Amino acid sequence: MIRVEDLHRHFGGFRAVDGASLTIETGSITGLIGPNGAGKSTLFNVIAGVLPPTSGRVYMDGQDITGLPPHELFHRGLLRTFQLAHEFASMSVRENLMMVPGGQTGETIWNTWFRRGQIAREEAELRRAADEVLDFLTISHLADEKAGNLSGGQKKLLELGRTMMVDAKVVFLDEVGAGVNRTLLGTIGDAIIRLNRERGYTFCVIEHDMDFIGKLCDPVIVMAEGKVLAEGTADEIMQNEEVIESYLGR
Ligand code: ADP
Numbered sequence: 001m002i003r004v005e006d007l008h009r010h011f012g013g014f015r016a017v018d019g020a021s022l023t024i025e026t027g028s029i030t031g032l033i034g035p036n037g038a039g040k041s042t043l044f045n046v047i048a049g050v051l052p053p054t055s056g057r058v059y060m061d062g063q064d065i066t067g068l069p070p071h072e073l074f075h076r077g078l079l080r081t082f083q084l085a086h087e088f089a090s091m092s093v094r095e096n097l098m099m100v101p102g103g104q105t106g107e108t109i110w111n112t113w114f115r116r117g118q119i120a121r122e123e124a125e126l127r128r129a130a131d132e133v134l135d136f137l138t139i140s141h142l143a144d145e146k147a148g149n150l151s152g153g154q155k156k157l158l159e160l161g162r163t164m165m166v167d168a169k170v171v172f173l174d175e176v177g178a179g180v181n182r183t184l185l186g187t188i189g190d191a192i193i194r195l196n197r198e199r200g201y202t203f204c205v206i207e208h209d210m211d212f213i214g215k216l217c218d219p220v221i222v223m224a225e226g227k228v229l230a231e232g233t234a235d236e237i238m239q240n241e242e243v244i245e246s247y248l249g250r
Pocket residue numbers: 011014016034035036037038039040041042043
């Protein structure tokens with residue numbers, strides 16, 4: 001699905017990503033772990049078009065996607081979740097989901113006046129899609145809640161839900177578990193597994209919790225100092241001497 005070749009992203013003289021090469025297989029839930037500052041988030045941002053690379057290439061299904069803007073990647077089904085934007089906090093959870101697909105007929109004044117019937121149909125369709133997503137994520141009871149009132153974990157579920165409003169192929173999740181309680185982390189993990197099995201989503205997941213990584217991810221890629229240090233099953237990784245020294249040993 002994704003191939004990264006000798007990717008560099010430097011900030012001034014600092015090499016945040018320093019020649020990383022890796023593959024994310026179609027249909028996998030690939031884990032990405034490594035110490036703070038290893039360059040994981042920077043790598044995600046380059047793949048997802050948020051940051052241009054200093055050098056190196058990124059391919060999706062064999063096509064060169066290096067440096068394409070996020071909206072172009074979004075159309076190709078490559079999504080990176082983001083924390084909910086501030087301005088959406090006062091909108092309901094359902095409305096947040098309905099916003100995602102964009103390009104709806106109602107967005108221009110002209111259309112608002114002349115195509116009311118079609119707009120109403122599209123809204124009903126979007127609302128139905130949003131309610132299906134909420135049901136899938138087991139948070140139907142939060143549909144009318146203001147997004148800003150959700151707990152950290154519920155917000156993560158909503159971020160995941162946003163990827164379900166479009167035809168995603170590969171989803172990049174940065175620290176899904178950060179500040180999330182055990183129960184909700186389980187729910188998030190279940191949703192990821194179901195999306196992978198039932199809808200064929202490929203995932204790349206950054207997470208520090210090794211239990212979570214071990215349950216979900218195969219393979220697991222370890223990054224350190226901007227490079228890929230090791231790759232293998234979670235069990236292999238946890239027994240790898242170099243990995244233990246640089247990361248797990250703490
Ligand atoms: P990780 O996600 O693995 O913790 P990051 O990719 O966030 O690591 O950061 C890698 C390194 O790059 C860190 O030392 C960080 O300070 C640096 N870095 C990240 N973004 C920037 C930036 N915009 N400007 C300067 N340095 C940055």
